[in-house]
Amino acid sequence: MLTGKHLIAGDWVSGPGRFKSSPAAGEGFEFSSASVAEVDRAVKAAEEAYWSYSALTREERAVFLERIADEIEARGADLTATGSAETGLPTARLDGERGRTTGQLRLFASHIRKDDFLDLRHDAALPDRKPLPRPDIRMMQRPVGPVAVFGASNFPLAFSTAGGDTASALAAGCPVVVKGHPAHPGTGEIVAQAIDAAIRALGLHPGVFSLVQGVGNDLGAALVQHPLITAVGFTGSLGGGRALFDLCAQRAVPIPFYGELGSVNPMFVLPAAAAARGAAIAAGWAGSLTMGAGQFCTNPGLVLVMEGAEGDAFVAAAKDAVAAIGPQVMLTEGIATAYRQGAERIGAAKGVRAVLTSMCDRRNASPYVFEVSGDDWLADHTLGHEVFGPLGVIVRLRDEAQLFAVARGLEGQLTCTLQMDEPDTGLARRLMPVLERKAGRILANGFPTGVEVSEAMVHGGPYPASTNFGATSVGTMAIRRWLRPVAFQNLPEALLPDALR
Incomplete structure (x- = not known):
């Protein structure tokens, strides 16, 4: 039952x-809009929750993440129905x-049961070292404090209320305040109900998670x-993300803003591959380009191919x-x-030729291709x-010289893809440092849509793809965003965190 x-x-x-x-279908629902007071x-409340939540064992936090996943699954039918109506996404x-959302939660539960993410280090004391003795120094990663997360428009579950930012922050030991996205407020509320149920079931401090909703900046x-x-964790537009990034930097105490802001994800079709299987590559690209009405940050919107x-x-x-x-319904x-408006801008630019144009009606979108x-x-x-x-x-x-000129002139990207066959290896090798x-x-002979949630995945890149090129918003390394190193020098064992004893 939605409360709004x-x-x-x-x-x-x-x-x-x-x-x-x-919503894309049905009547709209009225929601409360938060103010500065909320x-x-x-x-x-998140600050108060930090002291007890950050002190939980890794096992206790893992159980919490798994309980959230269970509670989300218990509401699966309601989430699908509400999410589909709000966004137009198919069931x-x-x-x-x-x-994927519950899988991320369980992946982080498994990840923190191991201590790899703590980056434990110990320099044992050397009391007899000359000319000065060395103290005993132990280091580990500790949670930073309350984290703000912004829900994404294009992923009402996996990048929103209990998505990867929230899951990784809770895994790190940080309470979370989510600003829900107004494109799918009902879906966000149902997920918040699931998290609330998990908090109550395990007797955690209620400030460990809050959801506020509203429109406007x-x-x-x-x-x-x-x-x-x-x-702060954010997935969204370059304009909105940059505005929030600047606010974070202008604070009296600046804080890190981990924004994933999008990309054109260039695909390089190298000569031998184009000659041998150009039609098959084109078909695969079409499927990736139009998947989900192209509303993915990894959408391959740019192709580079030789003349001839x-x-x-x-x-x-x-x-x-x-x-x-x-045509497909947009979010x-x-x-x-x-x-x-973007299609009109591209189509009006100097030297641009329309390969395929279309008519878009209100919330429906058909594809465009330009050359x-x-x-x-x-x-x-x-x-x-x-x-x-x-x-x-x-x-x-x-020619190849222009290929390298275009590649070097690209802005930061989430992904780059090489379509290559064996004769293209030399060219590809020279292109790799760029x-x-x-x-x-960087992908070879694939398409960037579909981001595996795993240990080795990187979903981030140089600006403007993201605001912090040393971070990822997908995969277990995402937890590093919410941790900071603390060194403990000559502390009695009784005062050390359990993992350092």
């Missing part, structure tokens, strides 16, 4: 304002995303500027493959409007700005 209220320190409360959801109460996608600004918030007959054949095959994809009318020469691409850096949706730009390269500088994940 906020969860703050175990209580379901209303704020002073109201907003109505705009944010303040939630963050202060199969939401069922799969729910499995003031709520998010109040959250990141609250002096008790110690770090093989490149022409690739463009023709890509046009046919993308043209077979019908919000605002996203659909921004998509149409541009390497010279015109290099002359207009705005062509590399992300358009969130199923829009692809194919850059035709004159790609390593540009992206957090």
Whole structure:
């Protein structure tokens, strides 16, 4: 049962304002909109919860994460129905995303049962060392404090209320305050009910998790500027993320802002691969480009292929493959409007030729494909700005020198993909140092949509793909964002954390 209220320190409360959801299907539901007062109460409760929650054993935190997963699964049918109505995403996608969400929670439970993430180090005392003795120094990672998490529009479960940011922060020992995304407030509330049930079942401090909802920028600004918030996790647009990043940096006590802001995810189709299997690559690209109406941060919106007959054949095959994809419902009318505006911007740029255009009706989106020469691409850096949706730009390269010029001119990316066959190995090897500088994940002969949740995954990259290129928002290494090293020098064993004794 939806209440339309906020969860703050175990209580379901209303704020002073109201907003109505705009679902893809059915009637909207009225939700309370939080004010600075609700944010303040939630963050202060998180600060109070920190002292007991950070002191829990790793096993106790692992059990908590697993209980959240169980409670989410118990609400599976309601989550799928509500999420599908709010976002227009198909039920199969939401069922799969729910499995990813509970899988992340259980993965972090397993991860913290081991002590690898603590990075334990010990320099034993050397009392007889000359000219000075060495003290006993032990080091480990400790939780930073209350964390703010922003729900994402395109993943109502896996990157939102109990998504990867929340799961990794709770695993680290940090209480969390989530600012729900107004695209799917009902889904966010149901997940918050699951977390609340887990907290109550295990007798934890209720301030360990709160959810506040609302529209507009003031709520998010109040959250990141609250002096008790110690770090922020965000997945969303470059504009919104950069504004919050700047607020974090301008605080009296600046804090880290871990923003994942999107990418055009370039795919390099090297000559031998284009000649041998260009049509198959084009078909695979079309599927990846249009998956989920292109509303993935790993959407491969940029293709680089040489001029000539093989490149022409690739463009023709890509046009046919993308043209077979019908209209799809986008997450919000605002996203659909921004998509149409982005397509108009790209299509009006100098030297850009429309390969495939379409008509978009309100919240529905059909794909676009554009083609541009390497010279015109290099002359207009705005062509590399992300358009969130199923829009692809194919850059035709004159020669290898221009290939390297375009690659070196790319902004930071979440992913870069090489489509290559064995004769392309030498070219690919020379290209690798450039790609390593540009992206957090490099793929060969695949497509970047679909991010494995695992130990080795990196979902981040140089700015503007993310605001901190040393971090990832997917995979177990995501826990490092919410930890800081503390050294303990000559402390009696009784005062040391258990893991250092």
